[in-house]
Amino acid sequence: MVTATQERVRRAWDVLDTVLDPEVPALSLRDLGIVRDVIDHGAELEIVLTPTYSGCPATEVIERSVLDALQAEGLAPARATLRRAPAWTTDWISDEGRRKLREYGIAPPGPVMPDEGVPIRLFRRESAIACPHCGSLHTEKLSAFGSTACKALYRCLSCREPFEHFKPI
Amino acid sequence: MASASVTVSPAPAVQYLLRVGDTALILGQRLGEWTGHAPVLEEDIALANMALDLVGQARALLTYAGSLEDQDLDEDQLAFLREERDFHNVTLVELPRGDFAATVLRNAMLATFFRLLWQRLRDSSDAEVAGIAEKAIKEARYHQQHACDWVVRLGQGTEESRRRMVAAIDQLWRYSAELFSDDAVDEQAAASGLGPRWSELRPQWETEMNTVLQHAGLEAPAPGKFLSAGKRGQHSEHMGYILAEMQYLQRTYPGGEW
Numbered sequence: 001m002v003t004a005t006q007e008r009v010r011r012a013w014d015v016l017d018t019v020l021d022p023e024v025p026a027l028s029l030r031d032l033g034i035v036r037d038v039i040d041h042g043a044e045l046e047i048v049l050t051p052t053y054s055g056c057p058a059t060e061v062i063e064r065s066v067l068d069a070l071q072a073e074g075l076a077p078a079r080a081t082l083r084r085a086p087a088w089t090t091d092w093i094s095d096e097g098r099r100k101l102r103e104y105g106i107a108p109p110g111p112v113m114p115d116e117g118v119p120i121r122l123f124r125r126e127s128a129i130a131c132p133h134c135g136s137l138h139t140e141k142l143s144a145f146g147s148t149a150c151k152a153l154y155r156c157l158s159c160r161e162p163f164e165h166f167k168p169i
Numbered sequence: 170m171a172s173a174s175v176t177v178s179p180a181p182a183v184q185y186l187l188r189v190g191d192t193a194l195i196l197g198q199r200l201g202e203w204t205g206h207a208p209v210l211e212e213d214i215a216l217a218n219m220a221l222d223l224v225g226q227a228r229a230l231l232t233y234a235g236s237l238e239d240q241d242l243d244e245d246q247l248a249f250l251r252e253e254r255d256f257h258n259v260t261l262v263e264l265p266r267g268d269f270a271a272t273v274l275r276n277a278m279l280a281t282f283f284r285l286l287w288q289r290l291r292d293s294s295d296a297e298v299a300g301i302a303e304k305a306i307k308e309a310r311y312h313q314q315h316a317c318d319w320v321v322r323l324g325q326g327t328e329e330s331r332r333r334m335v336a337a338i339d340q341l342w343r344y345s346a347e348l349f350s351d352d353a354v355d356e357q358a359a360a361s362g363l364g365p366r367w368s369e370l371r372p373q374w375e376t377e378m379n380t381v382l383q384h385a386g387l388e389a390p391a392p393g394k395f396l397s398a399g400k401r402g403q404h405s406e407h408m409g410y411i412l413a414e415m416q417y418l419q420r421t422y423p424g425g426e427w
Contacts, residue, residue, distance in 0.1 A: 051304065053222060053304075053308065054222055054226045054301075054308060055220075055221035055223070055224050055225025055226070055228075083300075084297075084304055085296070085299060085300035085303045085304075087300075087303040087307065088304070116284070116288065116306045116307060116310055117288050119376075120313055120317060122317060122318060122321055122380075122381065122384050123318055123321070142211065143211035143214060143215070144211070144215055144314075144315050145211070145214045145215040145217075145218040145219075145315075146214065147214075149218045167311075169308075
């Protein structure tokens, strides 16, 4: 038997699947893996979000669009809370999200290596990033940072197209 | 009146967190000055992105520090309405941005420091601080990689780029002593488990920085007696100017929003 709470929470997750990330509109918040929990407190719903980067300027916009979308579906009142730990990682991007990224022209992130505590290696060789347009591994990095903190700029040496790469963090 | 200055609690935990938060904030402000002025577009974007990460880390720390000890101060009040003596950033970050070599060297020194500090703060007895560190360490490591690669490129680059790196080391290195000079604030943080004494980070910091300098064909100067004291609120003559610019809008139009 499905309780009213379960039904509300399920509907909320469906709504979150329709709210797009403002910086990478190919992905829904659910694909991105930043919605950590939906809790029904009876009087209101709590949506637990985790930030992608400390300085991500989209965080506030995301909170607002979540609340607006829930309200439009009659699920208000709701509030959004921030949970920092465990920290968001690109490993939480769903397979569906990775497919959408590639279709959108962004090379999805590879698996994250847990190397935060290890000293850096200077001019470290990075594994080849496949071009999202033609699939070639013959690509090169143009810039370590891109239009947003989460991306780097690459170009494909086979099809000559530039593309963005979602950095693994 | 809303624009009146705010003062912060002298509690050691608050001071400790402001040292970290203010250092990130003021470095972020300095890096932001490069926007539209960096030597190449890729570095313009890189410096702006790193500034954004640092300001984001500062926001989290200031928000939390302002909530301790019944203070009820928000991040904006702390950033825009404190006076110079109440800022606890290390002096190194408030120095003028200098040329690209100085910017790259300072970033390398601080990103290395921050990565080591965040690593320890992940084990903080304070869950909020540990959570902030969990996120920030990934960013600091990426900054460290980027800045240290540049130190090597400039050190091994042309005669001109090497000359500028040598000058940057001459100018900035002496300010690193402050990063590792402990006082009662560090002792209290170590005792409560909030965070490490900053001096504990020194051996690893020196190892990593020396590796970078060695690859770059550069050398760290011998330690001297100079000790800056920005983290204790005693700032250089540059601090007033950076605050004047950073705080101008909120001081002039109290509570202004966009």
